[in-house]
Every structure is written in C-alpha cells, then in structure tokens.
Amino acid sequence: MSLLLAIAAQAAATQATPAAVAPDYEKDASWICLPGRRDVCSTPLATTALSKNGYGSNGLSTIASNPKLDCFYVYPTVSQDRGFNSDLKPDLETGATLTQFARFAGVCRTFAPIYRQMTSAAIGAAALGRDLTPNFEVAYGDVRSAFRNFLATRAKGRPFVLVGHSQGSWMLQTLIAREIEGKPAARQMALAIIPGFNVLVPEGKLVGGTFASTPLCTRLGQKGCVVAYSSYRTNNPPPPGALFGYAAKPGFTVACTNPAALGSRGWAPLDSYWYTRSELPVPGGPISWSSEGKPPTPFVRTEGLASGRCVNAGPRGYLEIRTNVTPGAKWTDRIGGEVGLGGFFIPGWGMHLADVSAPQGNLIRLVEAVAR
Structure with a gap:
C-alpha cells in the first residue's frame, strides 16, 4: 500500500500541463x-577493466571513423518535468544517452532525437x-x-539499427509496426535492439503478436530481426x-533473446559496462x-561477473x-538494476535498470556482426 501511495502522491502533485511545441528535426x-x-x-568514455583479479587497464571508448551503419536511439523514461509530456530541454535525457548509447559510436553513426516523452509522473498516473x-x-x-527526417535527409539509404530501452523501446515497437513493416524502410533496418518493454509472440514462435513479419533474432549476424528481453534476478x-x-x-509469451547467445536457452557470460x-x-x-578501492574511472567493464539465460x-x-x-575475488559479487520508489523495489519491474548495462558489450557485438 505504501508503494501505491507513493505513486499516487507523485502523480497527484503534477498538473497535466500542455505539451511543448513539436520539435523541428531539420x-x-x-x-x-x-x-x-x-x-x-x-x-570517448573513460573505462576501467575490472576482473576477479581487481582493476586492470584504463582506456577510452572508441569513435568509429567510417562506420557502415547508422544507429537511431530513443531514450527511456527519465524526465522529471512537470506535466505528462516532457519539455525539449534535455538534462537527465542526456545522461541516459551517455550511459546507454554513446558507446555504440564505436560501431555506427549515432542519432538520438529529443522528444516529448511521457514523464515519470505520467507513468505514475498510468499505474492509477x-x-x-x-x-x-x-x-x-x-x-x-x-x-x-532521419530517413529522408540523414541516413540517405544507409542501413540502420534501432536502439531503445523501456519507453524508448515502446516507441520503437510502434515505429516498426507502423512505419517499417511492409514498407521500403524494412530493407534498410539491419537490426532492432529494444529491451525493457514487452514484445509478445505466440508461445513457441519467433514472429506474430507485436510484429506481423519481423522475427526475433536467433543467430549472430542475422538481419532484419529484433533483440528484446526484460531482465530479472535469478530466483x-x-x-x-x-x-x-x-x-x-x-x-x-514475452519474447526473450539473449544478447550473449542468440537462439540459446543456456547460461552465457555477459560483457557488462557499469556506470x-x-x-x-x-x-x-x-x-x-x-576490494582495491573506488573505481578510477566513471565506468567499469566486467566480463563474466554476471551471466544470463532466456x-x-x-x-x-x-x-x-x-x-x-x-571466492577470494577482488571484484564485487553484487550488481544492481531494480527500480526503487518510496523505499521499496518494484517487484514487477525486475532488473529494469540493468537491461542495457548488463549485456552492453554483447549488444555492441551484435551491431558489429550485422555490419559485417
């Protein structure tokens, strides 16, 4: 009951103000x-390797000079603006883009529009x-x-990858269904990475439900398919x-494609980047x-600290x-990801905040594979 009251208080404190004027993407x-x-x-993002032996090398993420792909990113629900749609002055939106998407610049040209997303208050109101x-x-x-605008004036026929999370994945789901499936843009879509929002498929099937013709990915390098999942802690x-x-x-059922092992149901080590x-x-x-102390950089990379299976x-x-x-390792045995609100962690959201960070290195390799 306390959690529900916290959501209610957040929603009630916000008045539904008119949305800002639509942005001009020209x-x-x-x-x-x-x-x-x-x-x-x-x-470039300053990153330190962290293994069971402790901190390793420090380095910077790479920026590709001539990538073969474009990546179009839609960020998750982060806005704390008043009203149920955000303004067009990004603050937390930029932070989400930094942690979830900036590292993709090593494999593709990066595009991230500002949009009047539904705010956190809107999510609270929806829960009520x-x-x-x-x-x-x-x-x-x-x-x-x-x-x-991206298709007409910026991509100019180049293959693209869609990348989103949470509300961003919801937006991209709708975009695929309304703007891509059965249209010329489907030939340009190399891959869609849309974790953190339910993609529905008939039990035992790879297509149908949310998408009419776009299948779930089952092998590395497969094009025109979807990577979708929601993360939950074991047990x-x-x-x-x-x-x-x-x-x-x-x-x-809700689709699950393991970024570390497409088409597999077994455990696979995750290549993670943590802020x-x-x-x-x-x-x-x-x-x-x-145990060696605080990280020397804002990001650490851990390979195999966590594993995942669908x-x-x-x-x-x-x-x-x-x-x-x-046992005896110098790295942590804990990771986060649960969503806290009003002193509670929301059970029906799982490890929502780790959807991208836990397998981020694996996701980037999926983009590399379709580029090849």
Missing part, C-alpha cells in the same frame, strides 16, 4: 546526438488507471517525425501481472566495486541474470 538543436559534431556520443493515449501519441509523433521471476516479462494475452557514479538505490546498499514458461518470458560469485 534543426540540429533538436538532436542530442548527431554525426560530425561534438556531443555526448562523440566524447489514467488514460495516457493522447500523451503517448504526442511522444510517438515526435519519434516518428525524427525518424522520417525472482516476474510475478503474475508484472509490467515487464509477463504476457496478459492468453497463448502468448559507477550512479546514485540510484541498489538492494543491499551501495556497491563496492572492488526463460520462457507460459506467459512469462525474461532474461534471468545471476552474479557469478568467485
């Missing part, structure tokens, strides 16, 4: 990231039953306009009615990344994540 100022300029996607269809259409209309599967990882529609300066709550308290059991479909505890 203007470079309407984009967080664009090729050929200095922004968060063209700034408010119809947010008009607010969704405002947000989606911006993403559609940005994508059309903590999605409860009935969970927002992520549980299909309410009879006969359907160590995050102040978000973590079960068990703040993480001590290594689970589909009736309506449930999710990426199960476990931490590989190594």
Whole structure:
C-alpha cells in the first residue's frame, strides 16, 4: 500500500500541463546526438577493466571513423518535468544517452532525437488507471517525425539499427509496426535492439503478436530481426501481472533473446559496462566495486561477473541474470538494476535498470556482426 501511495502522491502533485511545441528535426538543436559534431556520443568514455583479479587497464571508448551503419536511439523514461509530456530541454535525457548509447559510436553513426516523452509522473498516473493515449501519441509523433527526417535527409539509404530501452523501446515497437513493416524502410533496418518493454509472440514462435513479419533474432549476424528481453534476478521471476516479462494475452509469451547467445536457452557470460557514479538505490546498499578501492574511472567493464539465460514458461518470458560469485575475488559479487520508489523495489519491474548495462558489450557485438 505504501508503494501505491507513493505513486499516487507523485502523480497527484503534477498538473497535466500542455505539451511543448513539436520539435523541428531539420534543426540540429533538436538532436542530442548527431554525426560530425561534438556531443555526448562523440566524447570517448573513460573505462576501467575490472576482473576477479581487481582493476586492470584504463582506456577510452572508441569513435568509429567510417562506420557502415547508422544507429537511431530513443531514450527511456527519465524526465522529471512537470506535466505528462516532457519539455525539449534535455538534462537527465542526456545522461541516459551517455550511459546507454554513446558507446555504440564505436560501431555506427549515432542519432538520438529529443522528444516529448511521457514523464515519470505520467507513468505514475498510468499505474492509477489514467488514460495516457493522447500523451503517448504526442511522444510517438515526435519519434516518428525524427525518424522520417532521419530517413529522408540523414541516413540517405544507409542501413540502420534501432536502439531503445523501456519507453524508448515502446516507441520503437510502434515505429516498426507502423512505419517499417511492409514498407521500403524494412530493407534498410539491419537490426532492432529494444529491451525493457514487452514484445509478445505466440508461445513457441519467433514472429506474430507485436510484429506481423519481423522475427526475433536467433543467430549472430542475422538481419532484419529484433533483440528484446526484460531482465530479472535469478530466483525472482516476474510475478503474475508484472509490467515487464509477463504476457496478459492468453497463448502468448514475452519474447526473450539473449544478447550473449542468440537462439540459446543456456547460461552465457555477459560483457557488462557499469556506470559507477550512479546514485540510484541498489538492494543491499551501495556497491563496492572492488576490494582495491573506488573505481578510477566513471565506468567499469566486467566480463563474466554476471551471466544470463532466456526463460520462457507460459506467459512469462525474461532474461534471468545471476552474479557469478568467485571466492577470494577482488571484484564485487553484487550488481544492481531494480527500480526503487518510496523505499521499496518494484517487484514487477525486475532488473529494469540493468537491461542495457548488463549485456552492453554483447549488444555492441551484435551491431558489429550485422555490419559485417
């Protein structure tokens, strides 16, 4: 009950103010990231390797000089703006782009539009039953306009990869269904990476449900397919009615494609990039990344600290994540990802905040593979 009251208080404190004027995507100022300029996607990220033996080498993420692909990114729900649609002054939106998307600049040209997303207050209002269809259409209309501008004036026939998370993945789901499937753009779409929002498929199938003709990816290098999943900690599967990882529609399940092992149901080590300066709550308290002390850079890369496997059991479909505890190791045996609100962690959201960071290195390799 306390969690519900916290959501209610957040929603009630916000008045539904009119949405800002629609952005003009002909203007470079309407984009967080664009090729050929200095922004968060063209700034190398300082990263330290962290293994069971402790901290290793420090380095900077790479910026590809002549990549074969373009990547079009839509960020998740981060806006704390008043009203149910955000303004067009990015702040937390830039931070999300930095941590989730900037590293993709090593394999593709990066495009990230600013859009009037549904705010965190809108999500709270939706949990209380408010119809947010008009607010969704405002947000989606911006993403559609940005994508059309991208296709017409920026991509110019180049293959592209869609990248999103949470609300961003919802927007891209809708974009695929309305603007890509059955249209010329389908031939340009090399891959869609859309974790953190349910893609529904009939149980035992790879296509149908959310998408009419776009299948789930089952092998490295496969083109025109979708990578989708929602993360849950091992031994903590999605409860009935969970927002992520549980299909309410009879006969359907939530899609899971393991970025570390497409088409497999077995455990696979994850190549993770963690933002160590995050102040978000973590079960068990703040993480001590290594017994050697604080990380020397804002990001650490861990290979094999966590593993993941896809689970589909009736309506449930999710990426199960476990931490590989190594006795005597100098690295942590804990990772975060749960969403905290009002002193609680929301059980039906799983490890939502780790959807991108836990397998980020694997996701980047998927883009490399379709580029080849």
